[in-house]
Amino acid sequence: MFEKILIANRGEIAIRVIRACKELGIPTVAICSEIDRDALHVLFADERVVVGPADNALSYRNILNIVSAASVTGADAIHPGYGFLAENPRFAEICESCGITFIGPRHTTIAQMGDKATAKSLMAAAGVPVIPGSEGLLPEDDEPVAAIGAKVGFPLIVKASAGGGGRGMRVVQEEGQLLDSVHAARKEAAAAFGNDGVYLERYFPDSRHVEVQVIADQHGNVVHLGERDCSVQRRNQKLIEESPSPAVNKALRARMTQSALAAARSVDYQNAGTVEFLLAPDGHFYFIEMNTRIQVEHPVTEMVTGLDLIKEQIRIAAGEKLSFAQKDVRFRGHAIECRVNAEDPESFLPSPGIISWYHPPGGPSVRVDSAAYTNYAVPPQYDSMVAKVIVHGDTRDEAIARMARALEEMVVDGIRTTVPLYLEILADDVFCKGDYSTRYLEEFLARKRARSEERPKGRGGRRRKSPGGAGAKAE
Amino acid sequence: MELKDIKELISFLEKTAFAEVEVREGEVRVRVVRPQPQAAAPAPPAPAAPAAAVGPQAETRAPGYDVRIPPAPEPGRVIASPIVGTFYRAAAPDKPPYVEVGGTVKKGQVVCIVEAMKLMNEIESEFEGRIVAVLVDDGEPVEFGQALMRIEP
Numbered sequence: 152m153f154e155k156i157l158i159a160n161r162g163e164i165a166i167r168v169i170r171a172c173k174e175l176g177i178p179t180v181a182i183c184s185e186i187d188r189d190a191l192h193v194l195f196a197d198e199r200v201v202v203g204p205a206d207n208a209l210s211y212r213n214i215l216n217i218v219s220a221a222s223v224t225g226a227d228a229i230h231p232g233y234g235f236l237a238e239n240p241r242f243a244e245i246c247e248s249c250g251i252t253f254i255g256p257r258h259t260t261i262a263q264m265g266d267k268a269t270a271k272s273l274m275a276a277a278g279v280p281v282i283p284g285s286e287g288l289l290p291e292d293d294e295p296v297a298a299i300g301a302k303v304g305f306p307l308i309v310k311a312s313a314g315g316g317g318r319g320m321r322v323v324q325e326e327g328q329l330l331d332s333v334h335a336a337r338k339e340a341a342a343a344f345g346n347d348g349v350y351l352e353r354y355f356p357d358s359r360h361v362e363v364q365v366i367a368d369q370h371g372n373v374v375h376l377g378e379r380d381c382s383v384q385r386r387n388q389k390l391i392e393e394s395p396s397p398a399v400n401k402a403l404r405a406r407m408t409q410s411a412l413a414a415a416r417s418v419d420y421q422n423a424g425t426v427e428f429l430l431a432p433d434g435h436f437y438f439i440e441m442n443t444r445i446q447v448e449h450p451v452t453e454m455v456t457g458l459d460l461i462k463e464q465i466r467i468a469a470g471e472k473l474s475f476a477q478k479d480v481r482f483r484g485h486a487i488e489c490r491v492n493a494e495d496p497e498s499f500l501p502s503p504g505i506i507s508w509y510h511p512p513g514g515p516s517v518r519v520d521s522a523a524y525t526n527y528a529v530p531p532q533y534d535s536m537v538a539k540v541i542v543h544g545d546t547r548d549e550a551i552a553r554m555a556r557a558l559e560e561m562v563v564d565g566i567r568t569t570v571p572l573y574l575e576i577l578a579d580d581v582f583c584k585g586d587y588s589t590r591y592l593e594e595f596l597a598r599k600r601a602r603s604e605e606r607p608k609g610r611g612g613r614r615r616k617s618p619g620g621a622g623a624k625a626e
Numbered sequence: 627m628e629l630k631d632i633k634e635l636i637s638f639l640e641k642t643a644f645a646e647v648e649v650r651e652g653e654v655r656v657r658v659v660r661p662q663p664q665a666a667a668p669a670p671p672a673p674a675a676p677a678a679a680v681g682p683q684a685e686t687r688a689p690g691y692d693v694r695i696p697p698a699p700e701p702g703r704v705i706a707s708p709i710v711g712t713f714y715r716a717a718a719p720d721k722p723p724y725v726e727v728g729g730t731v732k733k734g735q736v737v738c739i740v741e742a743m744k745l746m747n748e749i750e751s752e753f754e755g756r757i758v759a760v761l762v763d764d765g766e767p768v769e770f771g772q773a774l775m776r777i778e779p
Binding site (some may be wrong): 249 | 709742
């Protein structure tokens with residue numbers, strides 16, 4: 152087992168890893184930027200090394216300083232958390248070549264899955280369903296485009312290969328519009344990204360984002376830990392996750408988890424990972440990508456399986472065999488996670504600042520993963536997540552009621568957070584029915600706007616009957 | 627008691643570690659009190675949860691988290707480490723240190739080495755001046771921004 156682990160991250164995930172290390176009796180080293188000296192993860196760890204200024208490129212992503220920090224403190228393993236360097240194959244490779252174990256998959260796997268085109272073709276070869284697409288960039292010629300479009304199927308999206316973050320995309324409903332859309336998309340791409348390369352992909356407007364957690368040791372044992380539904384998103388950022396997915400029945404679960412295992416086996420995957428699928432309304436699912444790291448929403452899976460994924464990651468990296476087989480994994484009840492962000496719940500504008508009073512919720516089956524505390528100054532330089540609140544219930548209804556109860560108890564004074572938004576979502580019929588797609592949040596916000604516009608101006612509009620019965624009097 | 631006596635008393639107090647001294651001569655009583663250093667800046671607020679854990683952890687905690695009474699402002703400027711690594715005063719164990727306390731350095735002159743992952747990084751002085759203090763021991767690990775030497779320009 153490792154002598155000492157350095158956590159190459161900050162915030163709640165750094166604390167999460169430190170907690171697992173403490174329970175395993177492994178000393179910890181926290182790294183931080185100059186402005187994070189008073190951060191909770193630094194206070195929790197046994198040692199600290201300041202690795203750079205606030206700018207995360209120079210600190211939390213500073214490979215040289217981080218590896219050097221491990222070297223001077225004698226850490227023989229690094230856990231990268233998520234984000235930052237967690238999926239940087241060069242970082243993983245450098246660690247290994249310096250004799251430091253990178254707690255995660257091999258760097259070759261990270262590189263393979265990091266390249267979308269490579270990942271897709273590997274998956275297709277492994278028999279994992281992939282999103283029908285043009286298989287590479289569209290030729291400059293107009294002539295073959297129609298045939299390629301027909302093969303992909305409609306509706307489809309024209310995507311700029313140099314684009315990203317939702318930019319450089321055009322939806323095409325039917326064949327007749329295809330050529331014009333391709334021309335327009337090329338022009339936009341050339342102007343915006345300096346590269347007019349485009350490709351086609353089938354478009355599934357009312358799909359869900361359902362991912363499967365997998366975990367594998369270095370001895371060829373691979374196990375799936377069920378799925379998580381992460382369809383409640385805003386601009387591709389997940390807000391609420393749950394397990395099991397309300398849209399997945401036993402048969403579909405069997406197919407999806409088998410595909411996820413096939414995906415993992417095809418690249419001889421090691422350590423924890425997640426296979427993301429797009430689940431179409433007709434029950435077909437397609438590989439989107441594989442995340443070769445522990446994810447933000449891993450507690451959802453921990454709550455329904457009772458497993459500690461971070462400890463498993465550490466054990467696997469230390470060469471141990473998985474302590475359980477697929478048949479030993481039990482799924483119980485329902486878990487939901489809400490990401491509490493330091494943002495205005497209506498405008499989503501960031502709300503950094505000092506938390507004047509922090510009080511997390513508690514009670515049965517309520518878990519809070521957070522680096523916040525009273526008088527903590529949420530820095531504007533890093534992501535806006537303040538806390539993850541995760542609840543477990545025997546049923547989905549109980550989990551929803553429990554989450555609402557927990558969020559009502561939660562105090563995060565001094566800054567704005569997305570808690571009020573979640574309370575509204577948890578009371579929303581559509582969410583409660585579980586029948587939502589990745590467009591849910593947009594629709595919910597539109598409904599909300601429409602409702603507030605309908606409301607008559609003035610004082611609520613309720614009329615009270617006067618005691619004398621002489622007719623209603625307007626207030 | 628005359629002014630010069632009081633001045634001597636003050637000068638006497640300054641040479642000792644005493645905080646105050648009182649002298650009586652007949653009906654005259656003079657008390658001289660040395661002002662205490664500024665109270666410590668409030669500690670980083672202790673989060674509710676780890677309060678209990680702070681105790682047993684304290685002795686293994688790395689320097690830097692400790693609540694320090696800020697020393698009286700020191701003269702000069704600080705040469706800080708731009709990287710994480712191990713501090714060395716000389717280019718090699720058998721070579722003399724780059725600089726000594728009291729020595730003068732020019733801007734851009736190499737004052738020490740910080741070794742990171744077997745790479746020897748020569749640290750140059752940003753300032754011209756006299757080395758007033760070397761703040762780290764030879765072979766000690768240093769973090770980003772850690773003060774290595776003090777220079778009086």
